[in-house]
Amino acid sequence: MTQTVEKPLPSSAPTLLRTAGLPYFLIAFVARLPFAMMVVGVLTLVVSARGSISLGGLNSAAVGAGTACFGALLGAAADRFGQRRVLLVLAAANAAMLLAFAVVAYSDAPDGAVLVAAFGIGATAPQVAPLSRSRLVTLITERMDPARRARTLSSTMAYESAADETVFVIGPFVVGLLASAVAPWAPLVGAAALTVLFVGAFALHPSGRLVAAARGADGRAPSPVRELFRVRLLVVVVGIFGVGTFFGTMLTSLTSFMADRGLSEQAGLMYGVMGIGSAAFALGVALLPARFSMRARWATFSAILFTGSLLLLLVEDVPGMIGALALIGVGIGPTLVTQYSFGATRSPAGRTATVMTMLGSGVIVGQSLGAAVTGEVAERAGTHPALLLPVLAAAIVAAAGAVNWFLTGAGSESR
Secondary structure, eight states, X not given: OOOOOOOOOOTTSOOHHHHHOHHHHHHHHHHHHHHHHHHHHHHHHHHHHHOOHHHHHHHHHHHHHHHHHHHHHHHHHHHHHOHHHHHHHHHHHHHHHHHHHHHHHHSSOOHHHHHHHHHHHHHTOOOHHHHHHHHHHHHHHHHSOHHHHHHHHHHHHHHHHHHHHHHHHHHHHHHHHHHHHTOTTHHHHHHXXXXXXXXXXXXXXXXXXXXXXXXXXXXXXSSOGGGGGOHHHHHHHHHHHHHHHHHHHHHHHHHHHHHTTTOGGGHHHHHHHHHHHHHHHHHHGGGSOTTSOHHHHHHHHHHHHHHHHXXXXXXXXXXXXXXXXXXXXXXXXXXXXXXXXXXHXXXXXXXXXXXXXXXXXXXXXXXHHHHHHHHHHHHHHOHHHHHHHHHXXXXXXXXXXXXXXXXXXXXXXXX
16 A cells, blocks of 8 residues: 655645644534535435425434444545545445435335435445544644654644534534525535535545555555543543533423524524633634643533523523533533544544544444433423433543543643
């Protein structure tokens, strides 16, 4: 396998922006959008075509299940064979599954067939965000001066998390716009077109040929697979699963909260209060002093997230909900940045893409599962019980942060 990684450059070398190129960041940003549209697009289409909110929630969960089963395996394949080949196959397969799902949902096929198609969407999803992180981590660790790596890595994880937050706010908005302006199938057709064009462009970008220097000539990693199951790495996976679960439970319970007030169409705008704040504070992580350690950041910001979630149980009106969401945004963005930073520094040699897709899968699985469970609770028991679920999700994030505090120890952030 062709090695394209160079030796670290001197301190006068170009910044990461110049090294990767502005087009890379633009392509990588748009290429994330289909992934952000899938879960909501599937839910919207099934509810319209089959007339069942419950079935819609199950299909959203099936998308997450497909990602859970295959996400990390696809990351391992990208590590082994290179991102370009893997992404080109996935772009074609995922676009086909999105179109097939729309056809099956409107057909006379049994509900089981719709669930299988939803699982296929998740199984073939090109996880651009984790693979982008993997590429940039490779550039930082192997093409930049060691003195600049820590600060650049922190800034990059901050940007990547802010980009994720932004597309996960834009994604549901685009789905709603296309579904209302064209038809319920339009979001998935649009996602298929974006996948072919922009995931394909992301795959063909020159950085898609990068191979970690730790990889052998045959593409094999020097680290054993068991290194992926170290407790220090698994606690990060659990923590980021909690964040994904919070996203799913929060959006669904917020929708129920707004529907009770006859304002269900404004749920997306309300969710944007949290998303915009989260993205802004995620970017702000790069400005934090080095003495504010990563383990302290996780513990601190997850505590803020948990506190904000407790306020949800006291909210009785829209202004109160806005205040709670604003506080939650302060906590959740920096927490996500810190978790990805831990994932990058704790990745076994030559397995960065695998770890990043493990974390990316954790987010989407948590989101899908959280949305499905919260939808059932809201439908059967009402909004207040549904608002308990974001609190539980935030508790998972905070508990994982506490465990990480003791596992990390002072001065051992990278282990």
